[in-house]
Amino acid sequence: MASTTTTTTNNNNETPDAPLAPEQLLFSSTDSETLSKNILMVGAGGIGCELIKTLALTGFRNISIIDLDTIDISNLNRQFLFRKKHVGMSKSQVAKESVEKFAGSKQTGINIEAYTGNIKEERFGLDFFKKFDIVLNGLDNLEARRHVNRLCLSANVPLVESGTTGYKGQVTVHLRGKYCSCFECAPKPVPKSFPICTLRDTPSTFVHTIVFATDLLFPRLFGANKEDPSDLDEEEARDAFTRKENEAGTAFAKRVFAYVFEKKIKDLLEREDMWANRDKKPEALDSETLLKTKEERTATTGYGDAHKKWTMEEASEIFVRSAGKLFEKGDRISEFDKDDDDAVAFVTATAQLRCANYGIEYMSRFDAKGVAGNIVHAVATTNAIISGLIVIEALKILNAQKHLDEKEEGEGKNDRLIKLANSRYTFVGNFNAGRQLLQPLAPDEQNPKCVVCANARAELCCDISKTTLADVISKVLKKKLNTNEPTVLKGDDMLHEEGEDLDDDEVENYAIIGKRTLQDLGLESGGILCVDDNSQELKFDLVVVHQNLEEFDEDAFPEGFELRGETPKVAEGAEKEKDEDGAATDGEASDEIEIVEEGVEITKAVESPRLGKTKAIASSPSPASKKRKTK
Numbered sequence: 070m071a072s073t074t075t076t077t078t079n080n081n082n083e084t085p086d087a088p089l090a091p092e093q094l095l096f097s098s099t100d101s102e103t104l105s106k107n108i109l110m111v112g113a114g115g116i117g118c119e120l121i122k123t124l125a126l127t128g129f130r131n132i133s134i135i136d137l138d139t140i141d142i143s144n145l146n147r148q149f150l151f152r153k154k155h156v157g158m159s160k161s162q163v164a165k166e167s168v169e170k171f172a173g174s175k176q177t178g179i180n181i182e183a184y185t186g187n188i189k190e191e192r193f194g195l196d197f198f199k200k201f202d203i204v205l206n207g208l209d210n211l212e213a214r215r216h217v218n219r220l221c222l223s224a225n226v227p228l229v230e231s232g233t234t235g236y237k238g239q240v241t242v243h244l245r246g247k248y249c250s251c252f253e254c255a256p257k258p259v260p261k262s263f264p265i266c267t268l269r270d271t272p273s274t275f276v277h278t279i280v281f282a283t284d285l286l287f288p289r290l291f292g293a294n295k296e297d298p299s300d301l302d303e304e305e306a307r308d309a310f311t312r313k314e315n316e317a318g319t320a321f322a323k324r325v326f327a328y329v330f331e332k333k334i335k336d337l338l339e340r341e342d343m344w345a346n347r348d349k350k351p352e353a354l355d356s357e358t359l360l361k362t363k364e365e366r367t368a369t370t371g372y373g374d375a376h377k378k379w380t381m382e383e384a385s386e387i388f389v390r391s392a393g394k395l396f397e398k399g400d401r402i403s404e405f406d407k408d409d410d411d412a413v414a415f416v417t418a419t420a421q422l423r424c425a426n427y428g429i430e431y432m433s434r435f436d437a438k439g440v441a442g443n444i445v446h447a448v449a450t451t452n453a454i455i456s457g458l459i460v461i462e463a464l465k466i467l468n469a470q471k472h473l474d475e476k477e478e479g480e481g482k483n484d485r486l487i488k489l490a491n492s493r494y495t496f497v498g499n500f501n502a503g504r505q506l507l508q509p510l511a512p513d514e515q516n517p518k519c520v521v522c523a524n525a526r527a528e529l530c531c532d533i534s535k536t537t538l539a540d541v542i543s544k545v546l547k548k549k550l551n552t553n554e555p556t557v558l559k560g561d562d563m564l565h566e567e568g569e570d571l572d573d574d575e576v577e578n579y580a581i582i583g584k585r586t587l588q589d590l591g592l593e594s595g596g597i598l599c600v601d602d603n604s605q606e607l608k609f610d611l612v613v614v615h616q617n618l619e620e621f622d623e624d625a626f627p628e629g630f631e632l633r634g635e636t637p638k639v640a641e642g643a644e645k646e647k648d649e650d651g652a653a654t655d656g657e658a659s660d661e662i663e664i665v666e667e668g669v670e671i672t673k674a675v676e677s678p679r680l681g682k683t684k685a686i687a688s689s690p691s692p693a694s695k696k697r698k699t700k
């Protein structure tokens with residue numbers, strides 16, 4: 070807390086933009102006016118559980134919380150408002166009930182509204198957002214974050230945004246104005262994350278199979294807490310994963326092999342509902358044949374060329390042999406270590422065998438090691454620190470609001486609020502030169518080219534004789550610019566609308582128009598399409614500039630178009646992941662295990678938009694002391 074306020078030594082409020090003193094911003098929090106403000110929390114997952122608890126204990130009395138998810142057993146290790154008996158129940162509802170138990174709904178008059186649903190639903194539109202004094206995000210996916218950002222801008226409600234990756238995290242404040250960026254002013258690549266059930270039952274990528282090996286199977290067999298029940302332990306699995314007395318390590322490994330790659334898959338196949346809407350079903354391996362092969366082979370040592378893929382027989386033999394070696398190491402192993410060759414061999418073999426089960430292309434030991442080395446786990450302590458920081462920023466904004474002139478209007482008012490509140494973008498766990506846990510920085514300024522908050526135009530460079538309107542809608546407006554239900558106009562001509570209230574004729578008519586090219590629709594180079602998305606209260610002009618398709622560099626623009634300017638973009642990998650397993654939803658549904666894309670440093674993934682600033686400040690003893698000197 071001290072770090073966020075050390076820069077505020079100025080107690081003179083006669084200067085219009087001087088920040089208020091810390092005691093005015095924070096310690097007046099017992100003020101009943103501030104504590105009765107309406108707060109909207111989006112997400113009741115890792116951050117959300119900590120946040121609603123901290124809000125209640127701070128004394129806030131009017132809290133609404135939204136999450137679409139139900140509680141999974143894998144949430145229990147860090148979402149402390151949930152217990153085993155709550156598995157399968159609504160996260161937001163249980164969070165409300167758990168907090169009411171210790172915050173006492175009657176005595177303190179705390180009023181928590183719990184909503185189970187997707188933040189993008191119509192009932193959570195602009196009118197809903199306008200009811201709140203501040204919005205606090207505890208989300209895990211970019212799509213929902215961008216949606217909330219847009220509604221907050223339209224409703225002119227301050228947004229405190231947050232995120233964590235392992236030991237790192239950040240809290241930022243957003244409000245339309247010059248002195249403060251919106252969430253989408255700078256592009257944000259995100260780490261990918263996966264729900265346990267996908268990893269366990271329905272993997273669809275090589276990464277899924279690696280994470281299954283490192284985070285589920287490895288700890289279950291070799292980890293420090295291997296005696297404890299894990300996410301793999303359904304009733305019949307208990308025996309399969311328990312080593313019998315005096316059983317040889319390799320014999321146990323063979324039993325695990327037969328269970329994981331054959332028996333368990335056969336069991337899953339019996340669950341018809343699970344495969345009804347999936348392209349393909351898994352196939353069980355023939356463990357008897359694969360394991361018998363080994364006896365006929367000459368004894369091998371080592372794991373071969375790291376870049377060469379193994380055959381199925383090799384992978385089976387290595388699974389058993391590496392497991393045997395890991396069992397011999399016993400208590401010297403506590404978790405997966407990417408520098409332990411036996412561990413990497415075991416994980417690679419497991420991943421390859423799982424790939425064979427699910428018809429996924431597998432990779433070499435070298436590649437598997439690269440993927441496995443980038444896995445980041447959710448850390449409860451980081452979530453707790455971040456939640457505390459969110460509440461501090463919220464208190465600062467709400468207390469500063471009381472010092473604003475009520476009659477003052479427009480964007481100047483927002484800028485003054487950010488200054489009075491001394492709002493900070495705080496980064497946690499970067500350990501800069503000053504070895505500080507927290508690194509509070511002045512907010513980024515608004516990006517004048519931001520389509521979302523600065524009324525900037527988006528510019529699409531494409532071949533207008535080949536690009537259809539439907540291409541623009543699906544590939545540009547929805548995929549790149551994150552719109553939900555865009556309406557497209559050219560001058561006064563309505564080219565596209567969507568939504569439930571259209572009749573069949575209209576839908577058919579727009580489908581026909583969609584198939585026409587932009588040129589065919591009368592658009593010339595430099596022409597403008599007006600885009601309007603009611604569900605996000607977002608409106609902007611899309612300027613279309615012509616370039617022949619052959620002139621696009623295929624490597625740089627494989628889709629054959631370029632969206633210019635500093636428009637926010639979704640990280641390609643993250644988006645693909647989401648499409649494949651449909652996992653990215655609201656409220657930290659899928660933050661169990663995160664993985665940063667290969668070759669991308671975690672620091673970059675968390676805070677790439679800020680890198681320049683962070684570096685500059687890290688070279689001085691500490692951000693706080695530097696700030697003081699320059700004041």
Ligand SMILES: [Zn+2]
Nearest residue numbers: 251254519522
């Ligand atoms: Zn912006």
